[in-house]
Amino acid sequence: MATLSPYIYSADARKQADFYVSVFSGEIISIQSYGDLPGMDESKKHLVMHLELQALGLRFFLADAGADASNRGMGMDLALTFKDEEEARTIYDGLAVDGDVIMPYDRMFWGTMLGRVRDRYGVMWQVATET
Incomplete structure (x- = not known):
């Protein structure tokens, strides 16, 4: 048995997750930033490496992907x-x-x-x- 969880790459994962929390009445379970990694460049420490959101009985993942985030997953709903x-x-x-x-x-x-x-x-x- 397996589960399938959408992993959404975003230009601003925290802001996008907040939007989904409001729409789905969900909850952010955890956020890990690149700042959690040792030796990470200061300019990237604020970026989300992995965010878990639970809503509608489902689990969604989000991460910051930078400027190219809008081009990901265009062949999928x-x-x-x-x-x-x-x-x-x-x-x-x-x-x-x-x-x-x-x-x-x-x-x-x-x-x-x-x-x-x-x-x-x-x-x-x-x-x-x-x-």
Whole structure:
């Protein structure tokens, strides 16, 4: 058995994690900075090496990646599926704040609700309900 946890590279992992905490009602479990490493260059000590966020019964990881963070993972969406339609809508609406709606949250011909959004940090999400 395995678990799959998204690892999101960011231009500002702390700020992005705070956004997800607010949207998902989550909690930052731990943060390790490059300053925790011995002999690290002073200019990089503030950067996040590894951040763990727990939300929605899932574990997300984030790390600072510098200027090229927005180009990572462009061929992938993170898909969240909910039993409750209103919870899904709340999450979708939260992710859409200052983001780009790719596909409005709406009923699909197969019966579920589904929406697709690029959040303010460039991460693509699909938010859906179970059938």
